[in-house]
Amino acid sequence: MEVTDVVCPLCGCVCDDVVVEVEDNKVTKVKGACAVGKSKLMGHGRITSPAIRENGILKDCSYDAAIKRTAEILAAARRPLMYGWSSTVCEASKVGIELAEEIGAVIDNTASVCHGPSVLAIQDVGLPSCTLGEVKNRADLVIYWGANPAAAHGNHMKRYSYISKGYFLPEGKKEKKLAVVDVRETKSAKLADVFIRIEPGKDYLVLSALRALLLGYEDVVPEEVGGVPKKDLLELVKMMEETKFGIIFFGMGVTHSRGRHNNIVNAIQVTRAAHKHTKFNIMPMRGHYNVNGFNQVCTWETGFPYSVDLSEGYAWYNPGETSSTDLLMRGECDAALFIATDPGAHFPGESIRHLSKIPVIQIDPYANPTTEFADVVIPAAISGIEAEGTVYRMDNIPLRLRKIVDTEYMTDEAIMKGILKETRLLTLSRRL
Numbered sequence: 405m406e407v408t409d410v411v412c413p414l415c416g417c418v419c420d421d422v423v424v425e426v427e428d429n430k431v432t433k434v435k436g437a438c439a440v441g442k443s444k445l446m447g448h449g450r451i452t453s454p455a456i457r458e459n460g461i462l463k464d465c466s467y468d469a470a471i472k473r474t475a476e477i478l479a480a481a482r483r484p485l486m487y488g489w490s491s492t493v494c495e496a497s498k499v500g501i502e503l504a505e506e507i508g509a510v511i512d513n514t515a516s517v518c519h520g521p522s523v524l525a526i527q528d529v530g531l532p533s534c535t536l537g538e539v540k541n542r543a544d545l546v547i548y549w550g551a552n553p554a555a556a557h558g559n560h561m562k563r564y565s566y567i568s569k570g571y572f573l574p575e576g577k578k579e580k581k582l583a584v585v586d587v588r589e590t591k592s593a594k595l596a597d598v599f600i601r602i603e604p605g606k607d608y609l610v611l612s613a614l615r616a617l618l619l620g621y622e623d624v625v626p627e628e629v630g631g632v633p634k635k636d637l638l639e640l641v642k643m644m645e646e647t648k649f650g651i652i653f654f655g656m657g658v659t660h661s662r663g664r665h666n667n668i669v670n671a672i673q674v675t676r677a678a679h680k681h682t683k684f685n686i687m688p689m690r691g692h693y694n695v696n697g698f699n700q701v702c703t704w705e706t707g708f709p710y711s712v713d714l715s716e717g718y719a720w721y722n723p724g725e726t727s728s729t730d731l732l733m734r735g736e737c738d739a740a741l742f743i744a745t746d747p748g749a750h751f752p753g754e755s756i757r758h759l760s761k762i763p764v765i766q767i768d769p770y771a772n773p774t775t776e777f778a779d780v781v782i783p784a785a786i787s788g789i790e791a792e793g794t795v796y797r798m799d800n801i802p803l804r805l806r807k808i809v810d811t812e813y814m815t816d817e818a819i820m821k822g823i824l825k826e827t828r829l830l831t832l833s834r835r836l
């Protein structure tokens with residue numbers, strides 16, 4: 405059976421034109437996805453059963469037993485952390501936030517270690533942006549800054565930006581220009597009309613120089629800024645001034661270099677300075693397919709997008725204090741639930757050392773380094789393949805993931821509902 409309009413559940417591009425062939429309830433062929441998207445849709449090794457660690461060894465158990473044990477751990481915890489949520493659907497996040505309120509947890513998603521600085525900058529100065537559809541149909545200048553889509557967002561250029569053919573740009577890349585700003589010549593930079601190599605940690609300076617040039621203050625810009633000759637900056641500014649519709653896509657090369665959220669504030673101000681000449685936009689290259697969705701749901705529910713502390717009965721948001729790695733490095737948490745994420749591979753060593761001392765629950769379709777120290781492991785259906793749900797693309801457009809094969813595994817949403825129900829029974833009986 406051929407299934408069309410499948411939505412890829414991997415990166416923030418959320419490509420929704422993938423075609424898969426299904427035979428005997430298995431995906432056998434994938435068309436239209438990039439290599440990493442194809443690999444996910446084709447499937448690979450799974451956690452086969454829920455399990456609880458006893459005497460250092462994970463022992464298989466039923467879903468009921470794993471959910472009950474999770475509820476016991478969370479209900480007994482004084483400072484629980486609930487982290488992940490970027491590779492699951494909004495419906496699961498919604499139940500997760502309800503559970504976090506119930507137990508007074510800190511709830512956080514992977515934005516706190518990736519585009520968190522972008523979110524902070526957007527809260528400061530807003531975001532002059534657009535949809536990826538507008539980029540495809542209108543953008544004749546695309547700038548990737550600190551981002552390498554050729555490696556990390558395989559279809560981004562082809563579907564939405566430089567290589568795509570749009571309504572107003574039917575000739576595709578013949579009518580477009582591509583500029584890449586980065587600290588090294590990436591695969592994406594090799595395709596660019598203009599590549600600007602900057603010195604590491606000098607994004608803020610280069611952005612400031614571009615702002616000055618766009619606003620007409622060429623006299624204050626020195627002959628070299630951040631390792632970039634002024635003539636190269638003038639060339640980029642000329643391209644920006646002459647475009648009809650420009651877009652800056654920025655990645656973690658900017659959010660996590662020196663200056664962090666201030667870099668993004670400056671990049672947004674560069675976009676505003678370009679408005680003196682033409683239509684210009686800016687957009688973060690969000691990584692996981694629903695990292696944005698959690699930020700949306702968390703904002704509806706608590707007023708804040710991530711790193712929300714609910715321990716006092718109201719929402720307290722202070723990234724740097726209430727973000728997961730900071731809490732763990734201070735040794736504050738006494739239990740942690742991780743869903744659709746792998747802190748074992750990505751958190752700093754000191755955070756992991758603290759995690760090895762407290763009960764850890766993992767909910768995920770796949771085994772990963774976190775499984776090695778998790779005390780309860782709950783396998784989940786793969787959203788977008790075995791379960792449907794809503795996700796938000798990097799341009800804030802909500803899309804519906806499709807279920808394309810049947811499964812015996814519980815969905816993230818059903819698991820979270822089970823944990824919420826069991827935890828409520830325990831917390832209620834304690835109050836009585």
Ligand code: SF4
Pocket residue numbers: 412413414415416417418419436437438439440441442557558559560
């Ligand atoms: S670009 Fe991203 S969403 Fe699109 S197919 Fe590749 S991994 Fe999937």
